Amino acid sequence: MEWRGRRGSRNVEDRRGIGRAGAGGMGIVGVLVVLAVGYFFGIDISPLVGTIDNGGQQQGQPRELTQEEQEIGQFVSVVLADTEEVWAGVLPEQAGVDYADPTLVMFSGIDSSACGTAQSAMGPFYCPNDRAVYLDTDFFRTMSGRMGAGGDFAFAYVIAHEVGHHVQNLLGILGQTMQARQQSDQVTANRISVLTELQADCFAGVWARHASQQFNSIDDGDIDEAINAAAAVGDDTLMEKAGRAPMPDAFTHGSAAERQTWFKRGFSSGQMGQCDTFKAAGI
Structure with a gap:
């Protein structure tokens, strides 16, 4: 992916150098909040990165970002800018809805969000309450080294x-699915969550298709990387890496095969109308 020297987004908030209390100071209530946010919005990768309390370590002092962290921040900003440009055209054209840019918050270890505590072990997540994506960029290191x-x-x-x-969220789908999950039994709620996540994978594929055409910065090898990443964050893959037998009724994000399939469906079509996972599941 060619990203260096390209325009970055103004909608990035970098909190990585700000001193904040570490996860060890959260207490049991904080841990429960982390688990709740992780279930509804992010991927629980705690079995891969260690315990949630992180050994009681604290992060109290501001620090300078490393050169690597600064470069990652630039990369994240460029990718976010690409999503802004693509969706500003695709969403009105294909869904008749104007696109409003989200904020992307980069943090280290632990932070706060309008959806509760943000913690590394949850993986990246989107909070609809403040229309923000929360990302501990160390997740990229976890993806490369452990996934x-x-x-x-x-x-x-x-x-x-x-x-x-x-x-x-802009289409009103996220609010509907969250309400439906709250009114359902656990197995049904998990299935609705899976369909929600698979649709987001398909939308990511739609973005990749249009970004490739619009910026000429993506090649076939890049798409292979995305497909591989989709498999790596499949529920069955994560459960197996954590030493657990995959249990489909407990899936919240979809299997590796499902995530790959829906990303590829979005990429091959470039059409949001091909991303109706709920209709495909008969819901």
Whole structure:
């Protein structure tokens, strides 16, 4: 993915150098909030990155960002700008809805959001309450080192997926699915969550198709990286890596095969109308 030297977004808030209390100071209530937010909005990767309380370590002092962190921040800003440009055209054209840019918050370790506590072990997530994507950029290191899903466009896919949730929010889909989950039994709620996540994967594919055509910055190898990343964050893959047997009724984001299929469907068509996971499931 060609991203260096390109325009970045103004809608990035970088909190990584700000000193904040570490996860060890959260207490049991804070841990429960993390788990709740992780279930509804993010991917629970705590089995892959250690315990949630992180050994009681604290992060109390501001610090300078490393050169690597600064470069990652620039990359995230460029990807977000690409999503803004694509969706500003695609959403009105295909859905008749104006696009409103989300904010992307980069943080380290632990932070606060309008949806509760943001913590690294949840993975990236979208908070509809403040229309913001929350991302601990160390997740990219986890993807490369522990999940076997490295590469610039693999990381771009993660951002595009969360922006896909923002698109769902603008369309009113996210609110409807959250209400439906709250009114359903656990198995049904999990299935609705899976369909919501798969649609966000498909929207990420739609973005990738239009970004490729619009910016000429994406090649076939980049798409392979995204497809590999989609498999790496499949519920069955994460459960197996954590030493657990995959349990489909407990899936909240979809299997590796499902996530790959829906991303590819969005990419091959470039059409939001091909991303109705609920209709495809008979819901």
